[in-house]
Amino acid sequence: MNARTLTADRTGGLIWIVFGAAVIYGSWAMDRLESLGIPPSTAPGVVPGLLGAFIIVFGLVLVLRRETVSTPAFDQADGGAPIEPAPTKSDFNAKRAALSAFLCLAYGGALLGSGIPYWLLTTAFLFLHIVLLDETSDVPARFNLRRAITAAILASAFATAVTLVFQYIFLVRLP
Amino acid sequence: MFDGLVMFVNGVAGYLTPTSLALAFGSTLLGILAGCMPGLSATLVITLLTTLTLKMQPNQAILVLVCAYNGAIYGGSRTAILLNIPGTAANAAACIDGYQLARQGQAGRAMGIATTGSVVGTLFGLVCLALFTPLLGEIALKFGAFEFFWLALLGVVLSGNVVAADPIKGWIAGFLGLLVAGVGQDGMYAYERFAFGNADLAGGFGLIPVLVGAFGFSEVLTVMSERFARPKIMEFGSAIPRIMDVLKYWRTIIRSGVIGVWIGILPGVGEDMAAWSSYATAKRLSKNPEEYGKGSIEGLMAAETGDNASVPGGIIPALALAIPGSAPCAVLLAAMIIHGVQAGPMLMVENPQFVFDVVAMVLFSTLGILFFGLFFIKPLLKITQIPRSLMMPLIFVLCVIGSYALSSRLFDVYTMLGFGALIFVMRRYGYPAAPFVLGIVLGDILDKNLRRGLVLSDGDILPFITRPLSALLALLVIYTFVTNVPSVHAVVTRWRKSLFAGIARRMGRA
Numbered sequence: 001m002n003a004r005t006l007t008a009d010r011t012g013g014l015i016w017i018v019f020g021a022a023v024i025y026g027s028w029a030m031d032r033l034e035s036l037g038i039p040p041s042t043a044p045g046v047v048p049g050l051l052g053a054f055i056i057v058f059g060l061v062l063v064l065r066r067e068t069v070s071t072p073a074f075d076q077a078d079g080g081a082p083i084e085p086a087p088t089k090s091d092f093n094a095k096r097a098a099l100s101a102f103l104c105l106a107y108g109g110a111l112l113g114s115g116i117p118y119w120l121l122t123t124a125f126l127f128l129h130i131v132l133l134d135e136t137s138d139v140p141a142r143f144n145l146r147r148a149i150t151a152a153i154l155a156s157a158f159a160t161a162v163t164l165v166f167q168y169i170f171l172v173r174l175p
Numbered sequence: 176m177f178d179g180l181v182m183f184v185n186g187v188a189g190y191l192t193p194t195s196l197a198l199a200f201g202s203t204l205l206g207i208l209a210g211c212m213p214g215l216s217a218t219l220v221i222t223l224l225t226t227l228t229l230k231m232q233p234n235q236a237i238l239v240l241v242c243a244y245n246g247a248i249y250g251g252s253r254t255a256i257l258l259n260i261p262g263t264a265a266n267a268a269a270c271i272d273g274y275q276l277a278r279q280g281q282a283g284r285a286m287g288i289a290t291t292g293s294v295v296g297t298l299f300g301l302v303c304l305a306l307f308t309p310l311l312g313e314i315a316l317k318f319g320a321f322e323f324f325w326l327a328l329l330g331v332v333l334s335g336n337v338v339a340a341d342p343i344k345g346w347i348a349g350f351l352g353l354l355v356a357g358v359g360q361d362g363m364y365a366y367e368r369f370a371f372g373n374a375d376l377a378g379g380f381g382l383i384p385v386l387v388g389a390f391g392f393s394e395v396l397t398v399m400s401e402r403f404a405r406p407k408i409m410e411f412g413s414a415i416p417r418i419m420d421v422l423k424y425w426r427t428i429i430r431s432g433v434i435g436v437w438i439g440i441l442p443g444v445g446e447d448m449a450a451w452s453s454y455a456t457a458k459r460l461s462k463n464p465e466e467y468g469k470g471s472i473e474g475l476m477a478a479e480t481g482d483n484a485s486v487p488g489g490i491i492p493a494l495a496l497a498i499p500g501s502a503p504c505a506v507l508l509a510a511m512i513i514h515g516v517q518a519g520p521m522l523m524v525e526n527p528q529f530v531f532d533v534v535a536m537v538l539f540s541t542l543g544i545l546f547f548g549l550f551f552i553k554p555l556l557k558i559t560q561i562p563r564s565l566m567m568p569l570i571f572v573l574c575v576i577g578s579y580a581l582s583s584r585l586f587d588v589y590t591m592l593g594f595g596a597l598i599f600v601m602r603r604y605g606y607p608a609a610p611f612v613l614g615i616v617l618g619d620i621l622d623k624n625l626r627r628g629l630v631l632s633d634g635d636i637l638p639f640i641t642r643p644l645s646a647l648l649a650l651l652v653i654y655t656f657v658t659n660v661p662s663v664h665a666v667v668t669r670w671r672k673s674l675f676a677g678i679a680r681r682m683g684r685a
Contacts, residue, residue: 047357
């Protein structure tokens with residue numbers, strides 16, 4: 001059993017307990033609409049409150065159990081449960097993930113709708129993402145003129161195509 | 176029965192137009208290509224296509240989604256066989272023997288087997304879809320609020336149990352999805368739950384932006400966080416299947432078809448479980464179990480028949496009960512709602528033709544799989560050579576514009592980004608995305624039916640456990656929870672093993 005995974009599970013369990021408690025509090029504080037004469041068992045907070053309680057129970061199991069549970073791939077072939085593929089620790093490159101997330105959040109979460117034309121912003125995002133993150137593990141990637149030219153052509157062509165399709169075919173007013 | 180046949184013929188005839196045929200075969204090809212690309216799941220493809228088909232006629236939009244779904248589940252077998260990387264989670268079982276066959280210089284034969292298995296599996300599922308959807312719809316007319324509550328809960332609990340390596344984490348993801356579905360005005364009294372005075376939150380989170388985030392943005396981040404190299408494809412010969420391979424394993428094909436459809440029907444379980452269960456059962460009942468894992472034709476046939484049979488299988492409860500059989504079906508169901516198709520028990524009463532239209536759609540996608548699978552192998556594999564660092568930002572741009580285009584508001588983009596980042600982090604710690612998505616789709620059904628049931632019973636919870644069907648569903652939910660207690664699990668596993676051993680002995684004697 002991996003001690004690090006167990007610690008992560010326990011930390012996660014504590015977070016879920018706090019979250020579940022907050023949900024129960026929020027559900028309890030909801031109006032029970034007694035003035036409308038509705039039965040208390042159908043008040044709006046009933047279902048979220050029950051779900052919050054279940055999340056607390058599951059969180060408690062994560063905190064209290066002594067070992068992690070996993071279904072190794074070879075068990076699956078013998079009839080065990082299949083698992084949704086999750087990246088393994090050795091594959092994970094935190095820097096790549098952080099840079100990609102930063103670019104995506106800056107584009108979609110901060111700059112979109114700020115007044116910069118959609119096609120220009122999209123071209124810039126695609127160009128930067130392709131140039132800064134390539135197939136190597138260098139973060140950011142080393143500058144490569146050929147890749148930069150490919151990125152510029154691909155970014156401008158794709159951004160133009162998306163702009164035209166959504167604006168003139170789907171009649172969407174772009175942000 | 177005869178009515179069904181007439182409606183099926185009408186359904187096929189309705190799509191025999193150049194536009195519909197082009198859409199059917201084009202989207203099947205697109206699905207196969209996406210399935211070939213590791214990192215592009217079937218759910219992601221359907222979610223993105225849902226946003227791109229919003230302006231289409233409902234029947235044509237659903238045609239595109241069904242064909243792409245079926246194509247993607249098949250397409251993943253290519254990379255499983257040639258690269259030992261499952262294109263989608265459903266093809267993981269095909270890696271075991273498919274890749275071994277490829278290493279023995281039989282990649283073409285393996286791909287032929289995969290194509291045959293997928294086509295036969297889908298056709299078997301298609302027949303079940305046509306036969307069982309009306310039947311299930313008729314039974315479902317007798318369901319009340321009590322039964323629908325348990326069905327919704329069973330979907331989330333089953334999905335959490337089988338999709339996650341750790342069921343507790345699967346259940347947390349599922350219950351979180353149920354909770355997220357409850358944000359905004361509730362379905363009974365229009366009370367704003369967890370809106371904090373925000374007008375956007377009061378409207379609730381849009382289903383499609385959440386799905387695009389969960390399967391699009393989180394997938395982009397997951398793929399970008401991995402080291403990757405351009406895969407080398409090994410040489411292979413003809414992929415035309417041998418008749419003997421099909422005839423020799425007809426029992427395996429039928430058995431895997433039955434397992435695939437059955438697992439497809441189970442709410443929230445999905446194609447990957449269908450493939451693994453078909454594979455495991457074929458291995459247990461095989462005369463040559465020692466060949467499994469070393470390049471068994473039978474094993475590959477079982478896995479590929481099982482996963483594709485579960486595609487129409489998963490559509491059965493989605494149409495008849497509005498309870499999706501898998502994560503891609505959840506997206507399909509959401510797309511139907513957006514296009515004004517009201518799935519559920521009343522569908523067979525109000526719009527029975529639609530069910531047979533879907534059967535026709537599955538038939539067209541199967542023909543597409545057969546055609547592209549046998550004759551377009553090498554061009555299809557070029558897609559695996561496209562660097563993922565080029566592909567992922569393009570997909571992200573589609574995620575953003577697809578979320579925005581639904582109702583032209585930036586809140587949907589923020590929803591997509593928020594849930595995408597959340598699911599990315601959760602997946603890193605072993606919490607799966609599929610139960611979360613099931614929870615979001617089923618949240619409204621669970622909430623409304625629990626409260627409706629309580630109104631009907633005047634606050635009494637007894638009808639939830641005393642009505643025969645409710646009691647059965649409640650027992651299934653409790654069984655799923657309880658069998659995850661280690662000591663109970665050990666007893667059940669021992670019992671199951673002895674049962675399978677008994678069946679294998681009997682079959683050996685026969």
